[in-house]
Amino acid sequence: MLKGTCHCGQVNWTLAEDPESITACNCTLCRRYGALWAYGYIGHDVHSAGKTKIYRRKDNGTIDYHFCSECGCVTHYVEDADGKTGKRWTGVNVRMCDPSAISALPIDHFDGHDSLEDLPRDGRTVAEMWS
Numbered sequence: 001m002l003k004g005t006c007h008c009g010q011v012n013w014t015l016a017e018d019p020e021s022i023t024a025c026n027c028t029l030c031r032r033y034g035a036l037w038a039y040g041y042i043g044h045d046v047h048s049a050g051k052t053k054i055y056r057r058k059d060n061g062t063i064d065y066h067f068c069s070e071c072g073c074v075t076h077y078v079e080d081a082d083g084k085t086g087k088r089w090t091g092v093n094v095r096m097c098d099p100s101a102i103s104a105l106p107i108d109h110f111d112g113h114d115s116l117e118d119l120p121r122d123g124r125t126v127a128e129m130w131s
């Protein structure tokens with residue numbers, strides 16, 4: 001199980017399964033947030049608690065980004081509608097975790113800016129990205 005919390009501790013989340021990798025996205029939001037994502041479904045394998053504020057892109061965005069209303073950390077996002085499985089896809093910002101819990105995970109890259117495609121892994125782990 002992976003756990004994350006904002007800086008002040010008011011908002012937290014849990015991801016039932018440890019991820020096999022994390023994702024770095026270069027879209028206009030993720031690169032500004034500096035987020036690294038692991039995924040699941042809210043209310044199923046992802047659970048969050050605490051008071052958040054929500055931001056949704058003004059260009060017909062379909063994702064609600066959650067921030068701690070006290071310290072401002074981006075904690076997670078939730079799609080605004082159920083998918084084909086009847087569940088809502090969710091990304092948790094693993095930068096909210098203790099670094100030792102994620103340091104060995106490989107980084108997947110997603111081109112959210114231009115092609116909306118997965119990019120090849122460059123072989124780096126989270127620890128190498130942070131060093």
